[in-house]
Amino acid sequence: MVRAAVSRALRLDRLAIGAVGATLALMTLGSVVHGTGSSLACPDWPLCHGSALPAMTGGVQFEHSHRLAAAAVVVLTIALAVAAWRQSDRLERRLALAACGLIVLQAVLGAATVLMGLPPAVSVAHLATSMAFLAVLVVLAGRLGGFPRSRADAATRTWLTIAAMVVYLQILLGGVVRHMGAALACPDLPSCAGSMWPVALLQRLHMVHRAGALVALVVVVAATLVLYRKAQPVGARHALVLAPAVLVLCQGALGIAVVSTGAPLAIVTAHHATGALLLASLVLAWTTCRSESQGA
Numbered sequence: 001m002v003r004a005a006v007s008r009a010l011r012l013d014r015l016a017i018g019a020v021g022a023t024l025a026l027m028t029l030g031s032v033v034h035g036t037g038s039s040l041a042c043p044d045w046p047l048c049h050g051s052a053l054p055a056m057t058g059g060v061q062f063e064h065s066h067r068l069a070a071a072a073v074v075v076l077t078i079a080l081a082v083a084a085w086r087q088s089d090r091l092e093r094r095l096a097l098a099a100c101g102l103i104v105l106q107a108v109l110g111a112a113t114v115l116m117g118l119p120p121a122v123s124v125a126h127l128a129t130s131m132a133f134l135a136v137l138v139v140l141a142g143r144l145g146g147f148p149r150s151r152a153d154a155a156t157r158t159w160l161t162i163a164a165m166v167v168y169l170q171i172l173l174g175g176v177v178r179h180m181g182a183a184l185a186c187p188d189l190p191s192c193a194g195s196m197w198p199v200a201l202l203q204r205l206h207m208v209h210r211a212g213a214l215v216a217l218v219v220v221v222a223a224t225l226v227l228y229r230k231a232q233p234v235g236a237r238h239a240l241v242l243a244p245a246v247l248v249l250c251q252g253a254l255g256i257a258v259v260s261t262g263a264p265l266a267i268v269t270a271h272h273a274t275g276a277l278l279l280a281s282l283v284l285a286w287t288t289c290r291s292e293s294q295g296a
Helices: 002-035 060-087 090-115 120-144 154-179 201-231 237-260 265-287
Strands: none
Touching: 002 060, 002 120, 002 265, 060 090, 060 120, 090 120, 120 154, 120 265, 154 201, 154 265, 201 237, 201 265, 237 265
């Protein structure tokens, strides 16, 4: 009986981690879809040019692959919810149900994005929902998985909460910049057309995103240092605790590279993927960070 219970727990653990990995892959593919101008390669939904298996050529190969990957994530999420309902506690069941609700909303927004011709507001809402969905999955995986735990106080968790919120908002601001076509509105660094506060609206939007990046950098590094000092990680905990600081530095470097190199697809995609990983690392650190009053 004990062996069977452990086996079920391991399967649930792997299912949750697999759902997180599949979601990160889906987000990366979604960035490729946008970066290649393939978002409307399939003008209908859920079919593509009236077919469930269209010819995978041109932009269709990216857009339809994204849809197929999204379907796989839906299946994984439903399977995770069913398994969690049978094996987990009340909070984990609610998290799994929340994930199901968010993936349904994400599908609706994805359909609206295509059928309405890529309106920026809907595209950014699509991004916001995807990041919220990722965060819920990471919390669930963090609770179910065998990740190393860190001891910290309430203040440390507050730092991590603030850092995660700042990164989430910065990701959404980046989505606005991208979908409004402002990614290269400022071709120079650190100023914009020789000014720190230019006149043009898109240039100002771009500069606000740069300012947000600096805020995110400071807050994430500060939160990481607070956690490191309080948790005193050893062994495998080092990677978990230090990951946010490493990722935010990488993200800043990629942001600079996007502007200085003219936004090539590979760098833009890496920038988007690293942002998602950064948010996930903060949420995971928060989830696995126990208060001093809790057990190890």
